[in-house]
Structures are given as structure tokens and as C-alpha cells.
Amino acid sequence: MIVFLLKRLGVSALLLFVVSFMTFLLVSLSPGDVAYTLLGAYATPEQLAAVRETLHLDQPVLVQYANWLGAALSGDFGSSLITGQPVMDAVGSRIEPTISLLALTVVVAGAAGLVLGVVGALKGGIAARSVDALGLVGVAVPGFLVGLLLIVVFAVDLRWFPFGGYAPLSQGVGEWVAVLVLPVIALAIGSIGLVAKQVRASMVDAMGSEFVRTFTANGFARGSIVYKHALRTASVPVLAVMGVTLVGLLGGSVLIEQVFGIPGIGGLAVQSTIQKDLPVVQGVAVVYTLIIVVVNLGLDVVFALVNPKVSVR
């Protein structure tokens, strides 16, 4: 178990390194740099060169990356080249909305997908087909379009929920939930179908397995067979899908944040990439990768707890 977790930690560290290096490389290699953004189109070559020197942009890319990596490892992610705000502050002030959105979405998508999937698996027939159809529609319709629709109906017409923005958790749970209801639904709707479909398929498999027959044939309670044994067996592949789903959710959250005007990491990502604000881009990349890494590690632990084959061998 411990060896297993250490191995996963190693892979996670490698992933962080690869992501940060690739983003750095991509942004550095792109034509034009932050000096243009800062000085505008009418800057003289001398002015540009001066700015580049101040910002160390004249050094080779690998040296720049090594400098960044060294500083980052000691906790210093630098400052925005545009606003001068430390990256940790810029990212830190925007992380709560994004994490809130993602966490609630995972909970909602997981719970709804689980219920729908189990119902579809056990009832079969029309219930199963409805779950599949729902899943198809959810996957097919992009979340940000669903978001637009939700805004029109529930924020503009019915005025049940705020139009957008964000209310920090510290200002009260009610506000926080109210402001996140629509974006969470919009972001979750695609994943609900995916999760439900996976739950249904795994559950049908599990219910068809030999041990379910043994237990049934020897009089075990139906509730125990379905919810204790089959569901646990079914949850193993579902956990794997949840990991992949989350990576998809990150992409979706960028758009959802734009649509609902949520001041999260997504907006920062778009803005800093377009402005070539390298330290901020790097900070965003690290945060996104960290989210993925942490969630996958968490899933691995749950996976090991559910499936003794991982921890025993």
C-alpha cells in the first residue's frame, strides 16, 4: 500500500515537472513577448531590449526555466510581468471560486450519476434507456451552452438565482450555494451522463457475476447483494472514470467561469496566456496540475481501500 502510494507520488511529481516545462517552452517559443504587451506597438528596439533585459527574457529558454524551477521549488513563483502582483497572490485570490465550482460539481455529478446508473442497471428497460438518453444529451450539449440557457431561464426570466459572479464561503453558505447552483449544474450535466453510463455498465456486469449468483442461490438478502457487494465491485471502474472526468471538468470550468463571470483561475488562464505573462501562466499551470494530481491521489487511496487486490499484493 505504502509502496503503491509512493509510486503514485513519484508519477505526480513527474507530471508537475512535465507540465510546467511544456507550458514554459510553448509560451517562450511563441512569437512576440511580454515586452510588446507592456510597451505597445510603437516601442523602439532599444526600449524592448531594455525591458527584456530587466525581465531576463534575453537569456536562453532553458536557463530561464531552470531559474523559475529553482525559485518555484523554494516557494517563490515570481510576480506578474504586467501588474507586478505576486503570482501566489494572483492565483491565491482566484482559487476559492474555482475549487468551489469543481468540488461541488464532482459531488453533484458523482451522486447524480451513481443514482441514475444504479436505477438504470436494476430496472432495465425504459429506465435504462432514459438514463442512456439523458447521458447522451448531457454529453452532446456543451456545458457553456447549458449555462447560457440556465441564465436566460432562471436568472433573467425567473430571477431565482443571481446572474453570475461569486460570493465567498466566508460570507455565508446560503449566498455561496445560490451563486454556484447554476454554474455547477451547467458544468456537471455532461459528466452526470458519463458517470451514470459507466455506473450502469459496471453495475450490470457486477450483477451478472458468478458471486452474485452464488449469494442469490444461497439466500443472501437482496439489499446486501446489490448495495454491499455488487455496488462495491461496480465502483472500481467508476473511480477510474471519475479521474478522467475531472480532467475534462477543468477544461469546461474555464468556459463556465467566463459565462457566469466567476472570478476564478479560468479567467486568469485565458488572460495571462494571451498577454504572455509567463510567471502567471506557469502559476496557473501548476495549480491546474496540482488539482489533477491531488484528486487522482485521493482516488487512488479510495481505490486501494475499495479494492484489496491493490493493497494486499
Place this chain on the structure above:
Amino acid sequence: MTVDLSVTAVASAARRRRRPGPVRVSAAIAVAWLAAVVLAVGLAALIAPYDPLDQDISSALQLPSIQHLLGTDALGRDLLSRILYGGQPTLLGVLIAVVVAVGIGSIAGLAGGYVGGAFDRVLSVIADLLMSLPLILVLLAVFAIFPNNVAVAMGLFGLFTSSAIYRIVRGATMTITGELYITAARSTGLSDVQIIFRHLAPRLGGLIRVQASVIGAIALSTVVGLGFLGLDVAPPNPSWGSLVSEGFQYLASNPWLIVPPTVIIVLTILALGVLGDVAQSVPNRVRRQPSAVAGSAASVGVDVAAAADDVLAAAEASPALLTVRDVTVRTTGPAGVTLVEGVSFEVRAGEVVGLVGESGAGKSVTARALTRLDASAVVAGSVVFDGVDLLTLDESELRTVRGKQIAFIGQDPMSALDPLFRIQGQLAEALRTHRRLGRAAAKAEAIELLRAVRIPDAENVAKKYPFEISGGMAQRVAIALALAGEPRLLIADEPTTALDVTVQMEVLGLLKTLQRERGLAMVFVTHDWGVVADVCDRAITMYAGEIVESGRTDDVFALPSHPYTASLRLSDPHLQAVGVQLKSIPGSLPAPADRPSYCRFADRCSLVTDACRAEHPDLIRLPGDGRSSRCIRTLELREEKIHV
């Protein structure tokens, strides 16, 4: 004959599949929609009524009219024309993504799955890495380097999503490569490349088509999202994403503007999704798992008679514990097939009755029908256990019978237990299901049960998971689980078939001992006459879904009264002389739907006469304990006038 049968089976399967259903219709609509969209977008230059950039402020923000079929935007540009032209960068992006994903994914998957080894491991690590990277960041960075370049961004999207195709193709390739015909192709000297293109690629085609449409749907969704962020094309050029974004700006004042592009996008994504979903749900031909490995050998001492005689005499006096009358099993649905027909037999307390026959004869179906274990089967007739007709009970009432009165052990011990729970926990659950026991007491009792099935070091084994123990051990645990409710009847469905020969004998010995110790009645399903001789008091031979002979084991062994039993006995591998060709019964068992209206064994019988093909024979009662035969020449057989 074998050939004929399989041909009809394939033909009827094909007929079933060709029947147009709702699935086919939705697929046809999806294809039609996609074709129309692609054609209209591709021919935008010819069919668009206006230039997509032509402004006319005087006619801004109009609703649909004859001049502007979908209305106009804030600058008076024709919306229909902008959608048609806007589809070009959008659909091009989708096409690039799909081509790159499918191309790279399937080539890497084929190569990795076919070559294997270190090469495959490297590819898998790369695929894992690609899957866990935050794709959105990469896409943003790409747009920073190549502003408004959908092609590069979606090409990269394709590269990243190719890992999904890679995994699927790799898995399928590994499975297929293991199959016999590929080995055969290799041994005939086909090169690897030839094998891949001639044998593997066509079979993977379907899989790849499904994934391609799913990736297409996701790609379209993504490219529209990027367009919505304003990344894909430089204004004022239209794209589907930017049209949604423009509509969004006028959402409050002119809600119509966002409707046409959104509807078209959603319908197109749905069409792609439907296509993938339909391809996925095309029914796979369900292959029946063979219930028995023919010719597995357990050399068991054939001292049938003497010792068991006293027990038998006692059993004969007692009334039947289980009386099966005229049981018929059909598969569910209007096109249900009759699997087992008119089966009647009795099991007395403490008696072991063997159900014997070839794979597919209906033995297991009959055994499982007794407590209605197959949800997909309809059981008619009566199964009276201890005065109660089990077929009249509902599921919850049956649950009080299963395990407590009638327990069951199956043929595959390794999957008979839940791999995610410790053995002790599962046994304790079984005990608590049937008896009032506390948790601690149940756990202690579980260890006693393991001792009862002669497991050495029971405390230690109790703490293990099912995948940590051997097959023989697992079958002992499964027997312990079945004994937890102290049942009076044990149904054993080929309990030794999946085990090694030496282990078979141990498990068989254990079952015999337990049966004697506890006075258990047993219904023992087997294809192995050695096992019948060893454990069964009476033997019932089944053929093509019905009983063809029954009688006391020693009687049947001494003189079979049905030619099928006689042939089975003759082809028993235990009785074969060394160096002589193994005897077998010519022909094969007719499928349930193709059973003849006359004697079902006639077409394979060496004693067949014209009378055998005249009508379906009844089961004939013969002198002796429960002796009967479904052969019109049985008396001739008995008097040994004829020989098989």
C-alpha cells in the same frame, strides 16, 4: 450436420439484426443531418445568400424574413450566411481532430498491442501522461503562439485524445492476437504487417468508428467553446463558436440571435453522439459458455454397489424431499426457446441424484430452475419441496428457502466469492443471513465452517481474500458458504469440473463425507460417469432438454436402457483401452430451436429404425426402482438382443 446447424444459427442471427428498429431510424436521421450540414457548409460559397461580412446597419438585428431566412445580427449581416461560412473553420477543426486522433491512436494501439514488451510499456506511459494533462492549458498556449489557428490547436487536441483510441485498439489487438486464427496465419508465413492489415484492421474497424464519432462530438463541443472565448477566428470572420458569443452579448435585448447557431451546434453534436451510441449498442452475438470441459478425467474407484446398499434401502422407505413434476424451462420474451421440457424426478432425504449428459443437454438449466436462479428463464410445472411448491413462491419467499433449505454450489469456485471481501466476512454474512448470530459469534462460527470443510489453518485462511487462495480451496470455501444455512438439499452444478484432477478427487471426497455426516440430499450435475459412480445413488440421463433414462446408479451401470446412455458410457474416457481410438458419438446435440419432432437422439443413434422417426417417444417405466427409458427399443436392449 454440424455445418448445417451453424449456418442456420448465423442466418437467423443475421435476420434478427437486420430488423429495422428505433436504433436504425435514429442512426439514419443522424447520418442524414450530418451529411446535410457538411454539404451546406462545404458549399457555402455557392448557396449562401449573402457575403457573411456584408454589413447593412439599416437592417440590423432583424427577425427571420424572406430576405434573411434566419434574420440578421447587430451589424445587419445575414445570419444564415454567417452560419454557413462559420461552419467551415469549425468543422475543419473537428475533422482535423478526428483524423489525428484516429490515425495516431490506432497506429500506436495496433503497434503497441501487436509488438508488446518494452515498446508497449513506453507507449502506455505516454498515453497515461497525455490523458492526465490539462488540455485546456495546452490549447490556450497554442492559441498564444498561433493566434486564430484552429487547425494547429485541434491537431493537438487530436493528439491528446488519441490516447483514448490507443487504449481501446491496444486492448482489442492484444485479445485478437491471442486468438487461434492469428497464430495460424503467422505459422503460414504471413508477415506481421500483412497480418495487421489483413486480419486485425478490419475487425477493429467497428470499434474505431464508434470512438471516431464520440471524439468528433467532443471535438465539436471543444472547438465551439474555444470560439466562444474568441480564440478560433479573427473577427469579423464568423465561426460557430463566435456566433454563439455574439448572440450571448445580445441575449437580453435580442434573444433570437443566439438560437440558430446553438440549435445547429447541438443537433450536430447529438447526431455524432447518436452515431457513436448506435454503433456501440449493435448486439454482440452472445456466445454460450461451455458448461463442461469434455473428457476431463477423474479416475475414481468403481466400487459402486455394496456399501451404499443399506443407505439406499433406508432412503427408499422415506417419502420424497423434493418432487419435480413436468418442469419446463423457456427463455423469456415472445421468441422464447424451450430449453428443458417435461422433466420429472424425485430426491429423497439423504439421497444423491446425478443429472448426467453432454454440454447443452439441459442439466444445469434444470438444476438452476429448482430455486429459479435464472432471471431470464420461465419455469413451469411444479417443484415441491417439503410440501411446498417452490414455483408458487415469490422472490422474497424463495429467499427463505435458498441457502436455508436448498443451497447451491457452482462450477467456477474462483469467481463464486466476492473478491473485495475477506472470506471470513462473507461466511459470517451467510451465517447471519440464516441464523440469529452476533457479529463476533458469526465470525467464530465462520472459522468452524472452514474447519468443517477440512481447511487446514482455518484462522489464517479466513483472513484472506478469495483471489489469494487456490481453486480447490475456493471450492471448499464455497461449500462452507452453502452449508452455512444447514440446508437439507444441496444442488451442486458441476462442482469439480473447473478443478485439477487431484483436487477434483479431494473435493469429491469432501462432498461425499459431508453428505454422509449431515444426511444431505444432493442434486449433482455432472458429465463425468466416474463421478456418477462415485457419489450418486441414482442417475438421470438428460438429452436435448429432456430425461431419456433414469434408475439406480448400479442398475444403469450394469445395463443402460437407453442407447444414448449406452453410447455415453462407451465413450467415457476412463473405459478406453490404451492405443485404441477414442470412441465418440457421431453428430452433435441439436440446438433447442432445432430439436426433431421424433426421438431427439434418432439422428445419432446406431440402433435407429423407421419407427424411431414416427413420433416423439414417451418415458417408459421399467421394472426396478424408478427405472425408466425414453427408447422404444428399450426392452430389446434390456434383453441384450441388440448392442450399441
